[in-house]
Each structure stands twice: as C-alpha cells, then as structure tokens.
Amino acid sequence: MTIDFNKSDGLVPVIIQDEYTLEVLMLGYMNQEAYDKTVRENIVTFYSRSKNRLWTKGETSNNFLHVKSIDIDCDNDTLLIKVKADGPTCHTGSRSCFKTEYNQNFILQLEAIVADRYENPQEGSYINKLRTKGLNKIAQKVGEEGVETVIAALAETLPASTIAGLRKQLAQRVAAGNPANALFDLHCRNLKRIHEAGMIIGVGTDGTGDGFGVHQQMEYYVRCAGFTPAQALEAGTSINARVLGLTRKGTVAAGKEADFVVLAANPLERITNSRRIDKVYLRGADVDRAALRAKFLAGTK
Numbered sequence: 001m002t003i004d005f006n007k008s009d010g011l012v013p014v015i016i017q018d019e020y021t022l023e024v025l026m027l028g029y030m031n032q033e034a035y036d037k038t039v040r041e042n043i044v045t046f047y048s049r050s051k052n053r054l055w056t057k058g059e060t061s062n063n064f065l066h067v068k069s070i071d072i073d074c075d076n077d078t079l080l081i082k083v084k085a086d087g088p089t090c091h092t093g094s095r096s097c098f099k100t101e102y103n104q105n106f107i108l109q110l111e112a113i114v115a116d117r118y119e120n121p122q123e124g125s126y127i128n129k130l131r132t133k134g135l136n137k138i139a140q141k142v143g144e145e146g147v148e149t150v151i152a153a154l155a156e157t158l159p160a161s162t163i164a165g166l167r168k169q170l171a172q173r174v175a176a177g178n179p180a181n182a183l184f185d186l187h188c189r190n191l192k193r194i195h196e197a198g199m200i201i202g203v204g205t206d207g208t209g210d211g212f213g214v215h216q217q218m219e220y221y222v223r224c225a226g227f228t229p230a231q232a233l234e235a236g237t238s239i240n241a242r243v244l245g246l247t248r249k250g251t252v253a254a255g256k257e258a259d260f261v262v263l264a265a266n267p268l269e270r271i272t273n274s275r276r277i278d279k280v281y282l283r284g285a286d287v288d289r290a291a292l293r294a295k296f297l298a299g300t301k
Contacts, residue, residue: 004076005032011047012077016089019068019082020108020292025089026097028057030079042067044081063087068282112296135219135272188224195225202243203236222271229271257284 005012011029018025028046030038034054037045044065048055058064065083072079090097117127130138195201203217218232227235240246261280265273280287 001070001072002076003032003035003072003079007077011049012079014044014046014079014081016044016065017080017082019084023096023100024098025065025083025085025095026057035079038067038081039070044083057089058086061087061091063089065089109296112293116293116297188220191221191225195221195227200239200243201235202240203232218274219271229268232271233267233274259283 003012010031012031012035014028014030016025016028017023028044029049030045031047034045034047037054037056043056043058044067045054045056047053056064064086065081066086067081068084069082070079071081085095088095114127117125118131121128121131130141191201201221203221218227218236221227221232221235222229259282262278263273264276264278267274280289
C-alpha cells in the first residue's frame with residue numbers, strides 16, 4: 001500500500017468504521033509515523049493537529065480501536081480503517097462522533113439477541129421455548145413470521161379481502177402443523193440422487209449471508225440427502241477449497257495468524273454440533289464474544 005502523505009502537509013484523513021455494524025465512528029488524521037505505529041501495534045494512532053503529537057485513541061479512556069482492516073481510496077490519500085472498539089469512540093461518551101441515528105445493520109443486533117437467548121437459555125424466553133422443541137418448530141415459526149411480514153408489507157397495496165384470504169391460508173397452514181414445503185422435499189430427493197451418483201457437492205455461501213445458514217444447510221444434507229456428518233463438513237470446507245483451487249489452507253503453527261472456531265462438541269457425532277461454538281479466533285486473537293454480545297444488547301435498550 002502506497003500512501004501519498006505529500007498532498008496535505010504530510011497528513012492523510014482516516015475514516016474509522018465499526019467492522020460489524022459498518023457505522024462510521026470518527027474521522028482523524030495520520031502522518032507516516034502514526035500510520036507505521038498503527039500497523040505495528042494493530043491499535044489506531046492518529047496525529048493530533050491540536051496537540052502536535054502522536055495520539056493513540058484510548059490512551060486516557062482505554063477505549064482503544066483495534067484494527068481489523070485498512071483500505072486506501074483511489075487517489076491514495078485517504079484511509080478507511082475498520083475496527084473493533086473497546087468502548088464509546090467519542091470523547092462525549094457516544095458510540096460515534098457523528099450524531100447519526102443508530103439504525104445501521106439492525107439485523108445484526110437482532111441476530112445477536114436471538115443468539116444470546118439461544119446459547120444462554122432464560123426461563124420465560126420464547127426463543128428458549130422454541131429451542132427446546134427442535135429445528136422443525138423453529139422453522140415453522142420463522143415461516144409464519146415471514147408470511148406475516150409479507151402480508152403486512154402488502155397491506156397498503158392489496159384489497160382487504162385479499163389480505164383476509166392470505167391470513168386465512170396462514171392460519172390453516174399453522175393448524176395443520178406447517179407441513180414441509182413440497183419444493184424443499186423435491187430438492188432433498190434430487191440432492192440425495194446426485195449424491196448417490198457420486199457428484200461433487202459443496203455448500204454455497206452466496207445465499208446464506210447470515211453466517212448461520214451454512215450450518216443449517218449441512219444439517220439438511222445429513223437429514224434428507226444421506227450425507228454422513230463428515231461428508232457434510234467436507235462439503236462446507238475442503239471440497240469448496242478444492243473446487244476453487246485454494247492453496248493457502250495452512251496449519252495452525254507458531255508465528256502464523258488464523259481465523260478459526262473451537263466447538264464445544266464433536267460435529268462428527270451430531271452435525272448440529274457445528275453450531276455449538278465455544279471460542280472464535282480472528283487473526284489468531286481470541287474474540288471476547290461475551291463483551292461483544294453485551295455491547296450489542298446495550299445498544300438495543
């Protein structure tokens with residue numbers, strides 16, 4: 001990366017963005033020394049124009065900004081740094097130095113809440129109630145709420161009689177126990193046939209941007225397509241790597257950085273154990289999931 005520090009008296013503007021919510025947190029400036037220190041320590045350091053010295057964000061508040069990625073613009077004179085913030089970024093105690101309404105990536109917050117309820121069962125929680133009833137009941141509820149969302153979205157454009165008909169159909173399906181979708185059954189049968197025929201099958205990620213769908217897809221492969229858990233895991237990992245020609249698959253070793261998860265149970269014994277995540281490591285560093293979850297939950301109150 002070649003940064004042009006000469007355009008503005010040795011300084012370049014730096015946009016700080018939350019790596020998860022993508023919220024813009026602040027704008028600062030760096031000179032070459034500040035940039036080098038930031039890269040070396042993986043903690044954002046600016047050049048303070050008011051103090052006329054290097055200034056590490058968090059040096060007094062301990063609200064450090066941990067670097068996750070650095071990108072440069074097309075003119076090589078502006079940086080975009082995605083970070084994990086230890087706390088509020090603004091000196092006023094606000095999340096961001098910009099007074100923007102906090103509605104960015106609200107789905108991520110919702111996902112964090114649902115994951116917390118699922119992983120840390122609480123008596124009286126509806127999510128916990130669904131959890132104890134198993135995947136089919138969860139899928140049924142998701143389907144019901146999805147239809148309700150569509151109906152609500154169409155309420156202003158469709159006649160009241162049509163809306164009433166849709167609600168009646170939904171009620172009938174719920175009363176019938178929300179039987180499996182015929183299209184899904186067909187997909188399972190076809191998948192089983194091509195698997196038995198020896199075709200190479202990989203788990204695609206383009207349709208599962210939630211990061212959780214891949215685990216569900218592997219479960220479906222085992223449940224309805226005749227895969228063993230080992231074959232399903234290979235479909236989501238080594239097979240895709242082989243098809244894509246990926247060679248940098250490395251082995252965890254001293255002096256190496258890696259992104260990986262540690263599971264609390266063996267997925268070879270039960271494929272749903274692939275969702276029982278105990279620890280997450282990004283670039284070799286242990287992610288404080290509890291603190292991250294608390295941060296998102298605090299932002300929803």
